[in-house]
Amino acid sequence: MALLNLCQRLEPTIVLEQLGSSLFSTALQMVVKDRCANTTHLSGEASQQRAMTDFYMTYNLTTLLVPILPALLLSRLGDRGWRRLPIAVPLVGYLLLSLSLVLVVVLRLPVEVMFGAAAVYGLCGGFGAYWPGVMTLAAVSSTATDRSKVMMTVELVYGTAGLIGSLASGHMFLLYSSSLGNGTILIAVGALLQLLSLIHSSVLLQVKPESNTEPEDNTLLLPHSSDEVPVEAPAERSRVNVVLLVATAVLYVSAVGGGVEIMEVFVLKEPLNWDATQVGYGHAAGSMIFITSFFGVIVFRRCASDVTLILIGMLSFASGIYFMSFVTTTYMFYLARSLNLFALIPMPTIRSLISQQVPAVSCGTTLTCLQLTLTFAGLAYIPAFTKIYQRTVDGFPGFVFMLSSIITVLGMIPLSIVGYRSRQKKSRIPVD
Incomplete structure (x- = not known):
């Protein structure tokens, strides 16, 4: 019975999908590097770096724009x-994306075929x-x-699935077939995992009835601080918040998305010049941040509000990515990433706060609109x-x-205003 209940939960879908995506990410990164290195008209490392960044710019913009x-x-x-x-529908796109990369490698197709595959992936959401x-x-x-804790558990x-998949991906990339490469x-293993994820989400995943018993208009902005009184937010105040x-989410995602996108190319050039195994370890370091961020939430939420949690996460990322500016060796890279221990706290916490400002019947649309807002931001920060x-x-x-790092610090400004407004509201509540 316990096994059946586990199979009906959301977690198996997430694990299978992320394992497959981790394998796919390492494979795509190495395939693009090999194709750019073997292109005859690209001479010199700077030219290859430009070709790789141009590929990722077009690829990432396609995966952001088409799904809107x-x-x-x-x-x-x-x-x-x-x-x-x-x-379930986006998982169809993930599966088709992996199968397309299989065809690119096996049939020696141009890597630009992945642009079309990215468009199909986008049409699936x-x-x-x-x-x-x-x-x-x-x-x-x-x-x-409990929403912030639940979302951080997700x-x-x-992140744990990404860590496992990334650690294995670099070694699996080196498994060689003389006829396939x-x-x-x-x-292929990644595609199989994504197929299993699709089957699970379509057949086994059970949607439980809503467990919320709070009134829809009872919105709490900072409910997790042990010394704070829940603050009821009027409709107008909620909209401003x-x-x-x-605005905080847009600035933070722009900083993270732009920095991490370039990091994938940065580690492939001198002086780091990583191979497939090191690329997998690098992805694993990024996935580890999901785990450390989760435990950060568990520890800090006992004495800090959600706004403070977000500020801690943003400061963690700002310091780590600033140190990354001066990385010249692999050990320095991991030192910089170690400063990002809590960098994954902000976004799920922001989603939690926003979801508490709207009725449950429009929660999905609201969170999707947030995601699409971040998508439009990507159309600016990726080319920039x-x-x-x-x-x-x-x-x-x-x-x-x-x-x-600078953009992250700027993102702390609107968030600090939210915290200030909330403290003002709380100070007006009469104490019995």
Whole structure:
């Protein structure tokens, strides 16, 4: 019975999908590196770096732009009772994306084929539908008081699966088939895992009835601090707070997304010049942050509000990515990443705060709109970071990481306003 209950939960879908995605990410990174290195008209490391960043810019923009309308449609269907749909349909896209990379490697197709595969993945909703679908299912199955913890638990499962998959991916990439080439076994295993995830989400996943018993208009902005009184937020006040939280999310995701995108290319050049195994370890270090962030929430939420938790996470990322600007050896890279211990706290906590400002019946649409707002931000920060890196790669390649740190600090400003407004509201509540 316990095994059956586990099979019906959300976690197996997340684990299988993230294991497959971790294998896919390492494979794609190494395939792109090999193709750019073997292209005859690309001479010199700077030219190869520009080619790789151009590929990732087009690929990432496609995966961000195409899913906008499909994600909105899936979120609407999810809020009408089809809670599994925003999860299962994007998993079809993940599977097709992995199968496309298999064909690129086996048939020696141009790597640009992945642009078309990314478009198909986007038409299935992409990450913009999948992750809000996962978070919505977690949100509507939890109370407002426990929501941050539940969402961070989802992030923990996601990160642990990514850690395991990343550690294995570099070694699996080296498994060689004389007729197929490096990486084929790795990608095929990833596709199989994503197929299993799709089957689980479509057949076994059970959507539990909403467990929330709070009134829909009882919105708590800072419910987790042990010394704070819950603050009821009027509709107008909630809207202002939501706008400020969205502004924080946009600035933070821009900093993280731009910095991490360039990091994938940065580690492949001198002086680091990583191979497939080291790339897998690097991804594992990123996945470890999910775990440390989870335990950070468990420890800090006993004495800190959600706003303070977000500030801790943003400060953690800002310090680590600033140190990354001066990385010249592998051990320095891991020292920089170690400063990012709590960098995954902000986004699930922001989603939790925003979800508490809206009725449950519109929770999925709200979180999807947040995700799409972050998508539109990606249309700006991805080309910006790419072009800045290309212009500074010869002189100061770490400049983009310093810029990422500055943007993170700017993102603390609207969040601090939210905290200030909340303290003002609390001070007006008469104490019996």
